[in-house]
Amino acid sequence: MLRIKEYVKAESLAQAYELNQKRANRIIGGMLWMKMGTVNVHTAIDLSGLGLDGSEERKDEFVIGCMATLRQLETDERLAVLGSGILKESVKNIVGVQFRNLATVGGSLAGRFGFSDVLTAFLALDTEVELYKAGRIPLAKFAAEGAGSDILVRVFVKKDDRRCVYLSHRNTKTDFPVLTVALSSARSGIRVAAGARPQRAILVPADECLNKADAADIFEGRADKEALQAYAAQLAAKVPTGSNMRASAAYRSHLAEVLIRRGLTALNEQAAKERGKKDAD
Amino acid sequence: MQIRITLNGRKITEDVSPDLLLLDWVRAHGCYSVKRGCETSNCGLCTVFMEDKPVLSCSVLAVRADGKRIETLEGLRKEAEEFGAFIAGQGAEQCGFCNPGMIMNAIALFRENPEPSEEEIKEYLAGNLCRCSGYEGQLRGIQAFLAYKKGGGIQ
Numbered sequence: 001m002l003r004i005k006e007y008v009k010a011e012s013l014a015q016a017y018e019l020n021q022k023r024a025n026r027i028i029g030g031m032l033w034m035k036m037g038t039v040n041v042h043t044a045i046d047l048s049g050l051g052l053d054g055s056e057e058r059k060d061e062f063v064i065g066c067m068a069t070l071r072q073l074e075t076d077e078r079l080a081v082l083g084s085g086i087l088k089e090s091v092k093n094i095v096g097v098q099f100r101n102l103a104t105v106g107g108s109l110a111g112r113f114g115f116s117d118v119l120t121a122f123l124a125l126d127t128e129v130e131l132y133k134a135g136r137i138p139l140a141k142f143a144a145e146g147a148g149s150d151i152l153v154r155v156f157v158k159k160d161d162r163r164c165v166y167l168s169h170r171n172t173k174t175d176f177p178v179l180t181v182a183l184s185s186a187r188s189g190i191r192v193a194a195g196a197r198p199q200r201a202i203l204v205p206a207d208e209c210l211n212k213a214d215a216a217d218i219f220e221g222r223a224d225k226e227a228l229q230a231y232a233a234q235l236a237a238k239v240p241t242g243s244n245m246r247a248s249a250a251y252r253s254h255l256a257e258v259l260i261r262r263g264l265t266a267l268n269e270q271a272a273k274e275r276g277k278k279d280a281d
Numbered sequence: 282m283q284i285r286i287t288l289n290g291r292k293i294t295e296d297v298s299p300d301l302l303l304l305d306w307v308r309a310h311g312c313y314s315v316k317r318g319c320e321t322s323n324c325g326l327c328t329v330f331m332e333d334k335p336v337l338s339c340s341v342l343a344v345r346a347d348g349k350r351i352e353t354l355e356g357l358r359k360e361a362e363e364f365g366a367f368i369a370g371q372g373a374e375q376c377g378f379c380n381p382g383m384i385m386n387a388i389a390l391f392r393e394n395p396e397p398s399e400e401e402i403k404e405y406l407a408g409n410l411c412r413c414s415g416y417e418g419q420l421r422g423i424q425a426f427l428a429y430k431k432g433g434g435i436q
Contacts, residue, residue, distance in 0.1 A: 002300060003300050004299040004300035004342070005299065006299055007282060007299035007342065007344050028342075030340070031340055031341070031342065032322045032337075032340050035322065035340055036321060036322070044299060044300075044342070046345065048345065071334075092404065093407075095322065095323055095407075095408045096325055096386070096406070096407050096408010096409065097335060097386065097389070097390075097405055097408060098325055098328050098335045098336050098337045098386060098408055099322055099323075099337055099340075099408055101331075101334045101335060101336045102336050102337060102340055102341065173407060174323070174407050174408060
């Protein structure tokens, strides 16, 4: 049960930061996960009065406030240009609309949850997070280190030419995922993120598996089936997995290979289709 | 803490404890359609509208609803009855415990997307669990209601 002694709707980030220096105080995002445990909070810090619940499109990036909801990632049509609409795809299996109207982007990332679809998807994009004190840092670094007593204020996603695919495996619909995979293919290379391993999402060191030519093949839609299969096996071997009540490590490792293969295949097909269209024009 | 909430059109000002959940607050104000079904933010039975958006009232602090409009099934009687008749018409449910939450979220769906496809219906209502049925009756009821609406409300 969640017990809260005091509640403060922060009037400034400075005030929220100061309150957040006490261990007994907690920032509440959507509060959905926090409520699941037995938690005694002295002061609940609410950031919802700070205008951080929207997103803004700039010339070369999107800025998403920490209090924007997961539902906004789905319904904000501007965000669909990012990685073939990966953000919408990644959240649609999370419980239900009512849940996603509450769960926040900031809470999902700051929690660095093992099961996070959101963290996995953002890792496949060129994402940075802004911490109140530490400033902008790459999401992968944040995922590894966390915010400590700092505050995740905004999320920045670069607009670029990457295509993305998001895949997850769930034992039943709307449940936590057994494994999540997000892949991106850009001129600069392939990027693969895997989460719910069951530990938190990581970026798979893809460069060691794929040489530049291979990545370019996929980006141009020219990779053949055997090559995709071989890459998938190499990449999956670099995804550390573990066991929990949902699945064993061996099953997850098998899934990793299957999902990565499907993902690479989809990226390759998408590129081939676009190339076909261009040639026809 | 003092809060002001407009519950089904009625302004209420009250002192509440910071960890009081909106679910318990609306029930304390007579809205018994709002149910606690799972305690894990999963079942959708406690669905209410906060500023017109469907949310899980079991996961919202009452203090966070301060200054906002909250609607429950009690406040949407006409809309709910009209649609509910189609669910009943299919004999879709057995115990009916999940019905108010499902009707709330279905109304949210119809307002957002008046002509949803079957896939869109399933996706929107995925967070509303029913343990008696296999959801088929509800789906038929929803489709019958949509056809009735499309035909200008004539059965």
